[in-house]
Amino acid sequence: MLNIALPKGRLGDKVAALFDSAGLGCAQLSDPGRKLVFEDTGQGLRYMLVKPSDVAIYVAHGAADVGVAGKDVLVEGNYDLYELLDLGFGRCDMCIAAKNGYVEDPTRPVRVATKFPNIASAYYRSINREIEVIKLNGSIEIAPLLGLSDVIVDIVETGATLKENDLRVCEKILPVSARLIANKASYRFAADRIDRMSQTLKGALQ
Amino acid sequence: MSYRDTMPKEDVLALELPAVYESFSYRKYSMAKFEEYSFYSDHRKFLPDAGIIAFNNSDGRLMALKPDITLSIVKNAKLTEQGCARLYYNDTVYRMREDTHDYREIRQIGAEALGQVDAYTQAELCYLALCSLAKIDPDFILSVSHMGLAVHYADTLPLSHGLKKQLIRFVASKSLHEIRSLCEGQRLDPEITERLCGFSALRGTLAEVLPALTGLCVDQTMREAAKELAALERELSGTPYADRICFDASVINHIDYYNGLIFQGSVRRCPFPVLSGGRYDLLAGRIRARAQAIGFAVYLDGLNLYYPTVTEGDADVFILCGEDTAGLLEQVRALTDAGKTVRVGKDPNGVRAGQILRYEEGKLC
Numbered sequence: 001m002l003n004i005a006l007p008k009g010r011l012g013d014k015v016a017a018l019f020d021s022a023g024l025g026c027a028q029l030s031d032p033g034r035k036l037v038f039e040d041t042g043q044g045l046r047y048m049l050v051k052p053s054d055v056a057i058y059v060a061h062g063a064a065d066v067g068v069a070g071k072d073v074l075v076e077g078n079y080d081l082y083e084l085l086d087l088g089f090g091r092c093d094m095c096i097a098a099k100n101g102y103v104e105d106p107t108r109p110v111r112v113a114t115k116f117p118n119i120a121s122a123y124y125r126s127i128n129r130e131i132e133v134i135k136l137n138g139s140i141e142i143a144p145l146l147g148l149s150d151v152i153v154d155i156v157e158t159g160a161t162l163k164e165n166d167l168r169v170c171e172k173i174l175p176v177s178a179r180l181i182a183n184k185a186s187y188r189f190a191a192d193r194i195d196r197m198s199q200t201l202k203g204a205l206q
Numbered sequence: 207m208s209y210r211d212t213m214p215k216e217d218v219l220a221l222e223l224p225a226v227y228e229s230f231s232y233r234k235y236s237m238a239k240f241e242e243y244s245f246y247s248d249h250r251k252f253l254p255d256a257g258i259i260a261f262n263n264s265d266g267r268l269m270a271l272k273p274d275i276t277l278s279i280v281k282n283a284k285l286t287e288q289g290c291a292r293l294y295y296n297d298t299v300y301r302m303r304e305d306t307h308d309y310r311e312i313r314q315i316g317a318e319a320l321g322q323v324d325a326y327t328q329a330e331l332c333y334l335a336l337c338s339l340a341k342i343d344p345d346f347i348l349s350v351s352h353m354g355l356a357v358h359y360a361d362t363l364p365l366s367h368g369l370k371k372q373l374i375r376f377v378a379s380k381s382l383h384e385i386r387s388l389c390e391g392q393r394l395d396p397e398i399t400e401r402l403c404g405f406s407a408l409r410g411t412l413a414e415v416l417p418a419l420t421g422l423c424v425d426q427t428m429r430e431a432a433k434e435l436a437a438l439e440r441e442l443s444g445t446p447y448a449d450r451i452c453f454d455a456s457v458i459n460h461i462d463y464y465n466g467l468i469f470q471g472s473v474r475r476c477p478f479p480v481l482s483g484g485r486y487d488l489l490a491g492r493i494r495a496r497a498q499a500i501g502f503a504v505y506l507d508g509l510n511l512y513y514p515t516v517t518e519g520d521a522d523v524f525i526l527c528g529e530d531t532a533g534l535l536e537q538v539r540a541l542t543d544a545g546k547t548v549r550v551g552k553d554p555n556g557v558r559a560g561q562i563l564r565y566e567e568g569k570l571c
Binding site: 060061062063081082083084085086126183184185186187188189191 | 345347349368379380381383384409452454456472473474476477478479
């Protein structure tokens, strides 16, 4: 049995459609109701639906052999996993954004509000800029408006939320999309099967 | 039922693995739990990123609880000019958890060959790694690669140090799409991209992949690496574990530490590698002039979680007694001498016992 961790929610719907078109899905995947674990015994697949940010954790700890997770989550968590395929959807960018008219003061550290402290720190470290990270869990856009931070580091899909809150993208720092991931130890024992799955999904994407 | 079923896996291996190493004349290497801090700070780049536990000795010297065993062995082992010291250890290291920043004690067993390492020694040590994995679980795989292949090739490319590291990370995560994206972004020759992707995609037994692997080599270092793997395959092909060795270019470990053959062992039950090792002349040569070295460590830490012991209860017999216990010990002894485990108490609730007996008026009933 191959255990697959898939994200719930908006990304999950796209993943379910892809698995379905690749012949890897099952009826419950498109309409799971409240059930979180279900099996396709015919194909030897067990699916588990989890919070998108938790998929990589399930795979890293071996509770799932493979999974689908966003690149943002993978980079932030720095998990030791195989990233086998870029599924191409859920495309957005990890961006630095600030209030319209913001001018950076080079004489002091930049205050950065973000859900992604590791990505933000790594980026600013790469340009040798000192920052003060303010970790938030949601509604990041509000931080510069209330003077909590100078900038935010967050994922931007269309930019509509930024626009509505008088913010603008200053810089794109990481392209993000959904990725097929695998636990390294699991892969070693099911490499043929996982590679076949990866190829099938790749074929369905084309 | 044997001790293998009832003892924690970590203890079973601590009992069984030394005999494997001793049968190949590896000698036990024992060391103190701490060493001068300056030794570790001088070789910081060879150590895990997490912190070292330091404290002041009574004479004012700053000491450290051992964060790594190999460093101590390389520094302190007695070597002869032409010989090769064969050592094993069964010891603990102290490291910080990267997620919680708590310190933890980690038990490790491993084997090291230090001095002049020839092809035979290399094959022998890999065989010991295979034997160690077989002791953990018969369902295992030893994934091997060589630092002279993809890592060396990435190092020869006209890229910044940061991009080379990124490229090596993509090879280690089998991210062919990221390799392509980076190479295209840097306008590298498409042939370079295909070669890197070729390494990353290659997998199978050594015998299966060697022809394709040799075809991907473009310079002397890579060809030498492929030859070393071919020699290893020849040496190990006659062993009972030949079909358990696979080539996997994603096996990349500390690039400042390892320089040649590199390997990682996995068992089906565990979601992490349980053994890791390789050729580490870069480290050995820095501490001991001209020394070569190869070794591996078995990570006992965490194995107990995936190999639960079989518990049949707290005792075979529970003896329920009152206030009068005169003569009871003799009755208990008779049972234990007959091979039973016995617990005596006034309340059997919460005790998992195969049989409950009552002790009344000097008799069991």
